[in-house]
Amino acid sequence: MADIDLADLDAFTAVARQRSFRGAAVTRGVSASTLSEAVRRLEARLGVRLLNRTTRSVTTTEAGARLLDRLTPALGEVQAALDVVNSFRDSPTGTLRLNVPGIVARVVMPPIVESFLKSHPGITMEVVSDDSFIDVLAAGFDAGVRYDERLEQDMIAVPIGPRVQRFATAAAPSYLASRGRPQHPRDLLNHACIRHRFPSRVIPNWEFERNGEIVRITPAGPLIATSIELEISAAVAGLGIVSSFEDYLAPQLTSGVLVPVLKDWWQSFSGPFLYYASRRHMPAPLRAFVDFIKTRNG
Incomplete structure (x- = not known):
């Protein structure tokens, strides 16, 4: 088991959450074939099938479901540990993945992205425009932007963009x-x-x-x-x-x-909100972005 690559474990969790190699590839910024090879490599080393694959869907086997349950918090702790080191940098590094509606991508995000990336050169932003109603955190995004402040209890909402x-x-x-x-x-x-x-x-x-x-x-x-x-x-x-x-x-x-x-x-309506999970260890790129938005809000 010592030769199992952490990246392969991360690839498996991404595919298992999305129930799709293609969907996971979009959130990870890699090809579906790269993820497929990583999962096959992991299954070979563990000696057990983790995912059931058909032409229409991907589902976890019982072994895969149990592994996913244990891996999710463990990989979160690994990321938190790396972010402790990241916090010692003058400017944080890493990738910030956001899922936003089309109107936000077109109207709200351009000036924010330009200013944020200029002040944080070590961060790469991945912004996916999506008008469907998905669980953005389960889909592998760090945060989402939506127009409804009624969020789950463990979510935090921060105003972003025009308020009306x-x-x-x-x-x-x-x-x-x-x-x-x-x-x-x-x-x-x-x-x-x-x-x-x-x-x-x-x-x-x-x-x-x-x-x-x-x-x-x-x-x-x-x-x-x-x-x-x-x-x-x-x-x-x-x-x-x-x-x-x-x-x-x-x-x-x-x-x-x-x-x-x-x-x-x-009809007038309330402007959008950036929302993210309430957690003790926030990834450094997300923390930098939240602080940036709060500063813009004054």
Whole structure:
């Protein structure tokens, strides 16, 4: 057992948590074949199968499940021990893995990443844009950014980015000239609306709010897409009314190729939060990032 590589153990835990070689490869920044070879090497040295592999899924065997249960805290302690040494550096080193929604990756993160990396040259950031609802810690990320502060009891939330954002609704002037301008959210039921589908396949209702009154509608229209770029392009072409984050639509609203629709009904919501697990030994790159965000918040 003495020749078992710690990296192989880490590869196994990554695949077992993700239940996917491909998914683990994304979080680790390596190829799926590299992880597969590491797990095969570990299984050969232990003389027992740890993972059941099919073309559609990866699951742990009983032996693999028990090993994962024991390895998770042990590898955490190893990382904590290494971070004790890391704390003696003038600037911490290592990789910080973050999982963030698309809107955060586009609007919130760019100035933060630029400033943080300039002040922490020893840290590599891995930022994965993901609009699905996953357990980011179980998926191997150090922290996540989400729009809901209601977190598990052992999680800590720190405000990041703008504290108030809005959903905006807009259309091309040509569309409004031909179809008329809606005066109430329910008027949208008689309009062509361009809708968004999340990776979970959920197509959200459109929600509006004014003077405490909330109106939710299920619009219809010629296009349903998972790409906000495609949705905006279709709206600019006059195919219908689009609804999304105001930040996404800001360039088109500023240029005038799209104009606001029902602006006095645009709904405001709380800005995003960085969240991470409450633990005694926080990885040095994460600690540096949390301190950085808190300093920016003033």
